[in-house]
Amino acid sequence: MVAMPLAEHMPSGDRSQRARWLIALLVLLTVATCLVSLRVGAAGVSPLAVLGDWLAGRDVGLRDRVILLDIRLPRMLTGVLVGASLAVSGAVMQGLFRNPLADPGIVGVSAGAGLGAVTAIVLGGLLPPALAVWAGMHLVPFAAFLGGLGSTLLLYRVSTRSGRTSVATMLLAGIALAALAGAATGMLVYVADDAQLRDLTFWGMGSIAGASWIKLAAAAPVMLAGLVAAPFLARALNAMALGESAALHLGIRVQMMKALAIVTVAASVGAAVAISGGIGFVGIVVPHLLRLAMGPDHRFLLPAAALLGGSLLLGADMVARVVVAPAELPIGIVTAIVGGPIFLWILLRKRGLVDL
Amino acid sequence: MRIAATAAALLMVAMPAVAQERIVVAGSALCETIAALDQTHRVIGRDTTCGYPAAMAALPDVGYLRALSAEGLLALNPDMILTGNDAGPPETMQLIEASAVPVVRIEAGYSQEGVLAQIRAVAGVLGVDGAALIASTEEAFARLAAARGDAAPIRAMFILSGTGGRVMASGHGTGADAMLRLAGAENVLAGFEGYRQVTDEALTAAAPEVIVMMNRSDDHALGDEQIRTHPALGLTPAARNGRILRMDGTFMLGFGPRTPEAAMALLAAMRN
Numbered sequence: 279m280v281a282m283p284l285a286e287h288m289p290s291g292d293r294s295q296r297a298r299w300l301i302a303l304l305v306l307l308t309v310a311t312c313l314v315s316l317r318v319g320a321a322g323v324s325p326l327a328v329l330g331d332w333l334a335g336r337d338v339g340l341r342d343r344v345i346l347l348d349i350r351l352p353r354m355l356t357g358v359l360v361g362a363s364l365a366v367s368g369a370v371m372q373g374l375f376r377n378p379l380a381d382p383g384i385v386g387v388s389a390g391a392g393l394g395a396v397t398a399i400v401l402g403g404l405l406p407p408a409l410a411v412w413a414g415m416h417l418v419p420f421a422a423f424l425g426g427l428g429s430t431l432l433l434y435r436v437s438t439r440s441g442r443t444s445v446a447t448m449l450l451a452g453i454a455l456a457a458l459a460g461a462a463t464g465m466l467v468y469v470a471d472d473a474q475l476r477d478l479t480f481w482g483m484g485s486i487a488g489a490s491w492i493k494l495a496a497a498a499p500v501m502l503a504g505l506v507a508a509p510f511l512a513r514a515l516n517a518m519a520l521g522e523s524a525a526l527h528l529g530i531r532v533q534m535m536k537a538l539a540i541v542t543v544a545a546s547v548g549a550a551v552a553i554s555g556g557i558g559f560v561g562i563v564v565p566h567l568l569r570l571a572m573g574p575d576h577r578f579l580l581p582a583a584a585l586l587g588g589s590l591l592l593g594a595d596m597v598a599r600v601v602v603a604p605a606e607l608p609i610g611i612v613t614a615i616v617g618g619p620i621f622l623w624i625l626l627r628k629r630g631l632v633d634l
Numbered sequence: 635m636r637i638a639a640t641a642a643a644l645l646m647v648a649m650p651a652v653a654q655e656r657i658v659v660a661g662s663a664l665c666e667t668i669a670a671l672d673q674t675h676r677v678i679g680r681d682t683t684c685g686y687p688a689a690m691a692a693l694p695d696v697g698y699l700r701a702l703s704a705e706g707l708l709a710l711n712p713d714m715i716l717t718g719n720d721a722g723p724p725e726t727m728q729l730i731e732a733s734a735v736p737v738v739r740i741e742a743g744y745s746q747e748g749v750l751a752q753i754r755a756v757a758g759v760l761g762v763d764g765a766a767l768i769a770s771t772e773e774a775f776a777r778l779a780a781a782r783g784d785a786a787p788i789r790a791m792f793i794l795s796g797t798g799g800r801v802m803a804s805g806h807g808t809g810a811d812a813m814l815r816l817a818g819a820e821n822v823l824a825g826f827e828g829y830r831q832v833t834d835e836a837l838t839a840a841a842p843e844v845i846v847m848m849n850r851s852d853d854h855a856l857g858d859e860q861i862r863t864h865p866a867l868g869l870t871p872a873a874r875n876g877r878i879l880r881m882d883g884t885f886m887l888g889f890g891p892r893t894p895e896a897a898m899a900l901l902a903a904m905r906n
Binding site: 606 | 708
């Protein structure tokens with residue numbers, strides 16, 4: 279585990295000063311990434327020039343306005359929120375499960391959301407026409423959110439007995455549930471036609487290209503609530519690093535903390551996956567990178583993960599939208615290309631520590 | 635949902651009076667129709683499916699037509715997007731319309747009428763005279779009908795792919811099914827809709843006289859040798875007599891102006 283056995287090998291005791299500096303740096307990085315992301319895109323539209331035109335009372339073209347306000351701005355906010363939600367959820371799950379490989383998907387939310395999305399894509403045509411028109415393009419995100427939340431609640435029920443949630447049961451039941459969801463998804467893929475298969479493939483690779491104000495209005499409150507709730511878990515997660523019973527003796531209300539962590543993660547990751555599809559690696563790579571840099575204290579780790587996750591995903595999105603312009607790469611490909619090697623490096627490094 | 639054989643030109647917006655000179659086209663049949671109308675010079679971008687003719691293929695690629703990028707499209711500064719019902723995702727199409735770029739959807743069915751209606755609709759949208767192309771296409775269809783004559787249909791099967799010995803073949807309601815009929819053949823697997831994986835028993839029972847496939851070089855391709863040694867396909871009259879035909883996928887299944895020519899080529903190859 280990357281530096282997780284708390285406090286044992288800490289060289290000089292307190293790394294909080296370093297963490298504070300790092301967080302300040304990450305704030306700057308996030309702000310810079312946000313600003314740059316407004317400037318980067320297939321169309322050479324400069325926000326400064328447009329702002330200048332607007333302030334000078336000149337006419338801003340409809341095309342430029344749509345590109346800035348309806349494409350790049352919601353995309354920027356979506357990228358930051360989704361990246362932050364995934365990274366924070368990853369950090370919370372790794373802390374709660376005391377497992378370095380835990381990612382947000384571990385509570386079943388990814389498998390459930392995937393099943394929900396596939397169901398909507400393949401069987402959406404069977405809805406009564408009136409309902410289908412009403413649900414329209416929001417059917418897939420909505421189904422993904424419901425699927426993610428539903429599977430997590432089911433998993434939580436399965437692994438909770440007489441008011442106590444067994445983390446180990448949850449881990450194993452999660453694998454069983456993911457296999458079941460995978461089988462159901464496979465069935466639906468089998469009956470899907472060519473066009474639906476294409477849609478499924480693209481959904482699985484993830485993208486924040488479909489960002490819009492309407493989707494943001496639905497998903498942002500959920501993700502924001504998760505980001506606000508996460509820091510309240512920090513102290514409890516720190517105590518959990520010593521083991522569940524130790525945390526209990528330290529006066530942590532462990533069961534309440536588990537419930538809060540799981541619901542928070544399920545809701546915010548559900549919302550994130552719903553509007554962006556499957557984006558891997560952010561939830562694993564970001565927390566680990568930060569633990570290496572500033573230690574495992576969740577009071578600093580969680581806000582730092584939000585900042586780094588947000589700017590990282592936004593950076594990946596900028597790559598995704600320009601490398602094959604005017605077409606676009608799915609962002610999941612970019613995060614996997616960047617995340618895969620980093621993750622491997624972490625594993626090798628960890629093995630080095632173990633070998634020593 | 636598959637579009638029935640009826641061809642419909644859905645003009646989503648009223649056409650402005652001025653002719654469009656910066657068109658982005660998504661859909662291979664529309665691409666070929668524009669090229670056949672000699673209007674390629676008015677096109678500034680095309681989607682991944684438009685690989686013919688070469689002049690079209692040389693234009694900037696805006697991505698796959700079901701996964702278009704809004705900013706990528708707008709970056710080309712188009713004054714019209716010409717596409718079929720498949721174009722998407724809907725979020726992208728909505729943003730394009732929000733920026734006042736007209737999106738014109740023309741959907742052709744898998745039929746002679748569909749191809750002709752599509753030419754008419756495209757010519758109308760581009761504001762050019764399509765009469766010559768329509769006449770020559772009609773004539774080509776008439777020659778095709780004459781060539782089909784009253785001969786009994788040949789029993790044929792269209793195979794889409796054959797990865798690892800599992801055969802994906804065409805049922806009814808597909809472009810391949812329509813093409814087989816245009817070429818004077820009968821689809822021996824008309825019992826299901828769309829492309830499906832077919833069991834070995836059904837393949838043997840269908841007993842096609844001819845097997846039709848696309849030219850493909852990827853690992854989904856089935857070689858002649860693989861077909862001859864396949865436990866089910868090997869038993870069919872087509873495999874025993876070496877009657878395995880391959881044709882370019884876009885040419886054969888595109889359902890554009892080249893369709894009568896493709897059907898004629900397929901017919902000639904099957905009767906040969």
